[in-house]
Amino acid sequence: MxxxxxxxxxxxxxxxxxxxxxxxxxxxxxxxxxxxxxxxxxxxxxxxxxxxxxxxxxxxxxxxxxxxxxxxxxxxxxxxxxxxxxxxxxxxLSPAALRMTGLAAARASFAEGSALLRELAGLGIDPKSVERHAEALGREVADDERRVVEAEPNHARTLYLGVDGTGVPVRKSETEGRKGKRPDGSARTREAKLAVVWSAESLDSQGAPTRDPDSATHNAAIETAACRDADAEPPPFARRVLREARRRGFESAERQAVLGDGAAWIWNLADEHFPRAIQIVDVFHAKEHLFETAKAIHGPGSDLAQAWGRRRRRELDEGRLDDLIAALAAHAPTCEAARRDVGYFSRNRQRMRYPEFRAAGLRIGSGVVEGACKNVVGTRLKRGGMHWSVDGANAIIALRCAVLSNRFDDFWERRADSGNSAASQS
Ligand SMILES: [Zn+2]
Structure with missing residues (x-):
């Protein structure tokens, strides 16, 4: 049989x-x-x-x-x-069919999602329709996220808030007039900015703090982070960070740490809204700076660059910022990257007291923030042949953030409630 x-x-x-x-x-x-x-x-x-x-x-x-x-x-x-x-x-689509479609499209490409829906649920929804329905649903999810900020229980002593950005490949029309990194000065991507909140009360086998399973929630979009006007309300991404912090009870956690790449706006935001938070430059970004500068000084791939970079990273790890900045300053007259780094490491040295942070049991290097960028944005939106509209990318990012942060159920509960109340009013 x-x-x-x-x-x-x-x-x-x-x-x-x-x-x-x-x-x-x-x-x-x-x-x-x-x-x-x-x-x-x-x-x-x-x-x-x-x-x-x-x-x-x-x-x-x-x-x-x-x-x-x-x-x-x-x-x-x-x-x-x-x-x-x-x-x-x-x-x-019925609500349940729409929910399945949204879940499939959050996890897989529209074509794969369509195939999964047919195989697993017996639903015949072609890839174009999966895209249309999932993006419409994602816009609803994004709207719901902006409107509803409900506090979630927090039992961790220390909460971490990390912020980072990653490029999303977009259609040509989405980058017109924007400066990019390509040789002709054009851009092929737009930056999605991501906020992630997590706790790290567990210890790994070496006794170092490690992210608690299922503790990370994500919130991301392609939107402005820079403030153009001192009087205006915070720019959209800053407001997103604040909503995510409020949801997680970040402000009331006993100890708070904000991890950033060194961009000034996140520290300004932290100064203003989380004055108790310990500010930490994500060690991943600090080391990335040193990798790039080593190449700029000694040539890419050279032994000299490797050795120079290794010494600087060790100084960074050991908290010898004076030595590090002096080594950079020696190259500042002849190397633009070194000159910029003198400023970067001097400006942020209070946020790079890594030995002190480590001794206090804090996480300094965020595989977490890096991983969140890859997981939320990279694995779904940065695949071969993908060219997004900003609107479409933001819809799918919103959907994915809800699913990966275990908030998809809550969204559907609210959606059903509001639908029923609208129906009973009519
Ligand atoms: Zn009418």
Missing amino acids: DFEAVEMAARGLALAIMGRALAGRLNADRSDAAGARLPCPCGARARHAGRRPKTFTTALGEMRLQRAWYHCGACGKGFAPRDRALGLDGGS
Whole structure:
């Protein structure tokens, strides 16, 4: 017996039977024809115009529903009250089918997502439709994230807030007029900025603090971080960081650490909003600076560059910032990168007291922030042949942040609540 074939056929049959039963029940219930006239969204009154069929893709397969139809003479549009009541007013996908589509597209490419939905759930949704539905859902998730900031319980003594950026390959039209890193000065990417909050109360086998499993939440978007006007409210990404911190109870944690790449705006934000937080330059970024400068001074790939870089990184690890800055200063007259680094390491030296931080049991090097950038953005958005619109990228990033931060369930609860209340009001 080909049991796999039997299982699949039986599942298909079971879904079809249940789907037909549910559709039959809904179609027999005609209570959605609530009077001869109903208010239209345009403000006029719509007239009952019989029942109309529409086919929806649901978790039970294709379902043909007959719904009371109201037509508005004033705006020429029509609507079915039941669609709104059941959460079917967004298009041709039922809420459960939309949820599956969003989850698939958060995890895999649109084409892979479409194939998974067919294989695992028996849903026929082509890649283009997966993209359209997932991006619409992602925009809803992003909007929900901006509106709802609910405090989540925190039991950790120390909370970490890390901020970083990573490039997302975008369509040409999204980089017009922007300076890039390519030889002709054009840009191929836009920077997605990411905030991650986590705790690290557990210790690894060497006794060093290590990230607690499932403690990291992510929040990211391609948006502005720089402040252009001193009087204006914080720029969009700064507000995103503050929302994420508030959600996690960062301000009320006994000990707080902010990890950044050295960009001034994050320290300004920390000074203003988290005055108790210990500011730490992510050691990964500090070392990256030294790698680049070693190449600039001694030539890429040379033994001299390697040895010079190794010595500087050791000085950094051991907290010998005076020696490090002096070594950089020696090359400052002839090397632009060294000159810039003198400024970078001098400006941030209080944030690079790594031996002191380590002794206090703090995490200084964030595999966590690095990893979050790769996990949230890289593995989904930076794959071969991908060219995003900023809007589409932000929708999928929002979806992915919700899924990876274990907030997707909460979003759906709120979505169902708001849909039901909207339906009961009408
Ligand atoms: Zn109307």
